[in-house]
């Protein structure tokens with residue numbers, strides 16, 4: 284699946300605006316440390332920015348916010364399940 288953002292994103296490499304495309308790509312990330320018994324592995328779709336000008340691929344704070352939001356939601360649910 285390929286989506287192009289309507290917002291003009293500035294390239295983290297060359298600084299060009301309007302040449303950056305967004306490709307949604309699945310990524311695995313772990314919540315919690317390796318020795319944490321409650322650690323959880325998530326698969327999440329994050330927007331990967333690809334610059335048509337310099338071919339740089341990068342992720343920005345949107346990806347971080349998505350991961351953060353998912354981790355927080357999961358942590359909240361886990362707490363609620365434990366206290367129930």
Ligand SMILES: [Zn+2]
Nearest residue numbers: 294297334337
């Ligand atoms: Zn660039």
